[in-house]
Amino acid sequence: MVDEAHSSCVLGKTGGGVDEYFGLEPDDIDIKMGTLSKGLGTCGGYLAGSHALVEYLRYNLPGFVFSVGISPPLAAATLEAIRLLQERPEIMENLHRNIRCFLSEAHKRHFNTCLAGETAVLPILVGADENAHKLSMALLERGVFVPSAEYPAVPRGKARLRFCVISEHTPEQIVTALDALEDAAAELGIRLPE
Numbered sequence: 001m002v003d004e005a006h007s008s009c010v011l012g013k014t015g016g017g018v019d020e021y022f023g024l025e026p027d028d029i030d031i032k033m034g035t036l037s038k039g040l041g042t043c044g045g046y047l048a049g050s051h052a053l054v055e056y057l058r059y060n061l062p063g064f065v066f067s068v069g070i071s072p073p074l075a076a077a078t079l080e081a082i083r084l085l086q087e088r089p090e091i092m093e094n095l096h097r098n099i100r101c102f103l104s105e106a107h108k109r110h111f112n113t114c115l116a117g118e119t120a121v122l123p124i125l126v127g128a129d130e131n132a133h134k135l136s137m138a139l140l141e142r143g144v145f146v147p148s149a150e151y152p153a154v155p156r157g158k159a160r161l162r163f164c165v166i167s168e169h170t171p172e173q174i175v176t177a178l179d180a181l182e183d184a185a186a187e188l189g190i191r192l193p194e
């Protein structure tokens, strides 16, 4: 089972995720799960697998048996987002330009981007939970929205800021956000781990 929260709409030429990126057959991975809240910009999630598996889940998962399914507006917006990705290759091109720009600008400033690679949720290691929270608030005051990821989402002492880069960002906005982080850290006397 592969969690595609960070790969669908990001990896592969048209954002098809790990299958498209690694050239896999659709049934090479038994179960793919993902969120609609990142690359697709809506809300909810999905599980993809064989017809038999999906039929089984449809009649057994509490989310389907005891609750309601995805709302029609969210389903429609999700489908439209997939259509746009397939029709407009510049969305993926801009996204990857921005991911590369973020990483090179972050490394120029000696920020630690943990295991960031080619996906759009880009961490910057801060260390103490309290510092990550303080920096997130200081960045908000400077007009940059970056939530922190703290324990128990990450190990203690490994809190980070979780930047999300999108295709519509400009390189100038990315530079401004990272300058704001440098500025906020200096003002708060927080030394970011290299």
Ligand SMILES: Cc1ncc(COP(=O)(O)O)c(C=O)c1O
Binding pocket: 003, 005, 006, 034, 035, 036, 037, 038, 044, 045
């Ligand atoms: C790896 C991973 N899986 C799943 C999710 C769940 O996403 P959501 O609850 O927004 O659908 C996230 C969200 O940050 C994630 O990073």
